[in-house]
Amino acid sequence: MQETRRRVLETLESGPATGPELAAQLDISRAAIWNHVQRLREAGFEITDTADGYELRTVPEYGAAAIEHELAANVEVEFHDELASTNATARERAADGADGLAVVAERQTGGRGRLDREWVSPVGGIYASLVTRPDVPPAESPAFTLAAAIAVAETAAEAGVDAGIKWPNDVLVPQPTADDIAAGPTGERDPPTDGAKLAGVLTEMEGEADRVSWLIAGIGVNANVDPAKLPAGATSLAGEGGPVSRRAFLAGVLDRFLELTSDLESVLPAWRRRALTLGREVRVETPRGVVEGTATDVEFPGALIVETTEGPVRVAAGDCEHLRPR
Incomplete structure (x- = not known):
């Protein structure tokens, strides 16, 4: 959002203000204030004229200006009612030199997740792709995938949904099994094989050596x-847990992702705190074959350590399945 327009909004959030008061406070003309107010109204902000001046009544539920209004980070939002894929559009913007741009769609018609799986994208979901230009070698890029999953899981927890992460980046809500229900609130329980999928992450990058x-x-x-x-x-x-403010939720995810990736050493501890995979029996399909054993840890930039009958194996990439304990 344009900086002066952001300051107009911030001022009106604290209460009504007249055009002359805003002009004096922001050191711009009254005509410029009127123009900013009109642009905000066009973006869906309900700003009424009252005896006390301009008054901010409501903020739009979603859209570029609404999301930018919630962001602490300096991110530009490009909003679309419909796209085939936000990642595909983000790749085009990246090729044109974009940086710090979030491409957001109300719905996708061709969304894809990891391993080119279809991602169903009905209206009401959050579909966004953030373009960044981090000053890191390509070998460290897996940490950004973990960071995105952490950002979603932590923001979900703040919204009252206790989400966790299945390695590397599936955000799940653990679900009780039939055995859990039969055991009752104090009985012994086996962990569920997985959980219900809440969110997915797909990172892409282009770089040199x-x-x-x-x-x-x-x-x-x-x-x-x-x-x-x-x-x-x-x-x-x-x-x-009930409906959420999508603009606030997405802004929270983007802000947390940028915070984490500004200090990559913070990523693994944060991932471990939300991990559903560590300590579990797993089967991981990798390009070199199946690895089966107990997931014991993650190593930078995001490899899973699996203790097998033949010793520890470091898995850099693969499709992970949680197994029930033997």
């Missing part, structure tokens, strides 16, 4: 979506 040219963190969150409209095994924020 020693540096990343651009990196895109694509995030899809089942936010205000009826779980009945989602595939089996999926859930939503609305289904778990």
Whole structure:
């Protein structure tokens, strides 16, 4: 959002203000204040004329200006009612030199997740792809994938949904099993094989041998979506804890992601705090074959350490499945 326009909004959030008061406070003309107010109204902000001056009544539920209004970070938002894929559009913007740009869509018609799986994208979800240009070598880019999953899981927790992460980046809400229910609140329970999927992350990057040219963190969150409209095994924020403010939720995710990636050493401790995989029996399908054993830790920039019958194995990439204890 344009900086002066942001300051107009911040001032009106504290109460009504007249045009002359705003002009004096921001050191611009009254005509400029009127212009900024008009642009905000066009963006969906309800600003009324009262005896006390301009008064901010409501903020739009979603859209570029609404999301930018919630952001602490300096991120530009490009909003679309519909896209085939926010990641695809973000790649185009990255090729044109974009940096600090979030491409957001109300819905996607061709969303994809990891391993080119279809990502169902009904209205009410959050579909966003952030273009950044981090000054890191490509070998460190997996840490950005973990950071995006952490940002979603932590923001979900703040919204009252206790989400965790299945390695590397699936954000899940643990679900009780039939055995859990039969055991009752004090009985012994086995952990569920997985959980209901709340969100997914897809990162893409382009770079040279020693540096990343651009990196895109694509995030899809089942936010205000009826779980009945989602595939089996999926859930939503609305289904778990009630509807959320999508603009505030997305802003929280973007702000936290940028905070984490400004200090990559903070990523693994934060990931461990939200991990559902560590300590679990897992089967990981990798390009070199299947690795099965107990997940014991993660190593920078995001490899999973699996203790097998033949010793520890470091898995850099693969499709992870949680298994029930033997």
